[in-house]
Amino acid sequence: MRLTQGTFSFLPDLSDEQIRAQIEYCLTNGWAVSLEHTDDPHPRNTYWEMYGNPMFDLKDAAGIMAELQACRKTFPRHYIKLNAFDSTRGVESLRLSFIAQRPAQEPGFMLLREESKGRTQRYTLRAYATDRPEGQRY
């Protein structure tokens, strides 16, 4: 099951060329780009691991692309997300965020049903990948 989230969730994965163009767009707007990675794809897992610090004061996409390649090399089978943070006063939040790498195999999620009080049915999602401990998934 293909995990989708973020700005371009409805599009196929961006090529490196397209990622570079998006980064250029972020930089012209003065947003700080940062990279995050995880091997826990649960949709409620909002806080991924940061790869390095957010990159402020950059002028060109080359630096971020190099960092992205380094991140891919370090975590070849993780999800990698690219975020752009707008520090304008009153905004101070992410403006753009998309997945820049995903594992080759995405086993998807299992739907768990739980019997609760008074025959209430509760549902929860569990990623098949999380059967194994962190770092050994995918």
Place this chain on the structure above:
Amino acid sequence: MIQPYFQAPEAEDAKQAPDPHAEPSVEIEAVLRESRVEEVLERLERELVGLRPVKTRIKEIAALLLVDKLRRQFGLNAGPPSLHMCFTGNPGTGKTTVALRMAEILHALGYSRKGHLVAVTRDDLVGQYIGHTAPKTREVLKRAMGGVLFIDEAYYLYKPENERDYGQEAIEILLQVMENQRDDLVVILAGYKDRMQRFFESNPGMSSRIAHHIDFPDYAEDELLAIAELMLTEMQYRLDEKAKRTLVEYIALRRQQPHFANARSIRNALDRARLRHANRLFASRKGALTREDLITIAAEDIRASRVFQNARGGKSHEA
């Protein structure tokens, strides 16, 4: 006016039909006009006095980049040329000024994408403890991508007397990026000649990765005068005839004294002349000052310098 539409394509066809035997060619004029090269070079000529070897090299680089552009139109590709540079020369010969200009020039020539300049010294690259240097250097390199990284006093990066110095680590990262991402950034090292020589001797890899070693010559006396006049025009002052003659004398004397720093010494001398000029106007308590009074530096403002007093006998010192 209504054009007979059936005629136009015919005329165009005739114009465009290529002679199958003619060698395809490109117009160098068109490419020149399209880029801002000439404008940039002309500005360089106008705003920087002297520096013949520097200007020659910049012109050569400009020509190379242009020809590369033409070659690409024929599908000839030699890869991006290496443009890392090293500026050596005595204090005040314009190394930093040219580096600032270089970013602009390379941007105009279409070599660097953004054309900004990141000026750093040792402190910005080298960390204080183990593991601190690499991220610091990378951070700076990332900021400089798409533009020019200017490392002033680059010889400080390497301190041979301390074998545990982290400067070496910064140099290695620098070398790696200079080699692998040379179309992303241009590195310019600057420093005094003898010290840079020693720096390169202990880092041969660095020396060979820099294609352009440019030496900044000392200025001649007439060049220094031209610089002084350029500086004054920028500050909206001017010299009267007598003051100009005094300044010529001053330059000749000052050059023989120790700690002479070329254009920087001239700038300092002018700044002090401005002080005396202001003080003279203030002390004179003249009723109405004209615009002329406010912009004209007189001979006495320069003559009061200690350089002249020392020349008449006494210890020489920066005045």
